[in-house]
Amino acid sequence: KAGVTQTPRYLIKTRGQQVTLSCSPISGHRSVSWYQQTPGQGLQFLFEYFSETQRNKGNFPGRFSGRQFSNSRSEMNVSTLELGDSALYLCASTTGLDEAFFGQGTRLTVV
């Protein structure tokens, strides 16, 4: 079966801009989570969506937001980009019971 697909794979944005990242989960998975990975802070949980509702949220400012569509696809948005938002953004999908499947990530560079 197809894995978790994240688009785009690489992105370069300028400070102050906004960006939208997309994640297509494995078919049948209703839970989609987002993580940010930086060299300094490691892997940090951003938020989780389940059946189009945000079920959990990490400790990130309101500039980070997300949504989930009826087909379980999810997007995350970062507004007013800062240099510190440069990171690998990872999406994971799961049925919610056992293992989570991660995508290859979107590498965001803010200049």
Next chain:
Amino acid sequence: DAKTTQPTSMDCAEGRAANLPCNHSTISGNEYVYWYRQIHSQGPQYIIHGLKNNETNEMASLIITEDRKSSTLILPHATLRDTAVYYCIVRVGGAGSYQLTFGKGTKLSVIP
């Protein structure tokens, strides 16, 4: 979720067993031990999880102590492709929110 403690790094000779320890002394009765690994710049990959019994799958074995305060992930015959950062994570089981709290993990280097 309970906090975990892992060594920063470990080396293992190719073909030998890699034993990666993890301490989770504050684990609760309904918390499972999960192991994920991340090969450089890729998304994390699930390896195995367990509650209190030892578990084995095609990738690894998980040994959990009787008091559940620590566990060991065993890769029986390490290969160069097993070089990665290994994360031990504790989370509440069941169908609730699926949030993984990653620590710094153990960087395993498999040496030829």
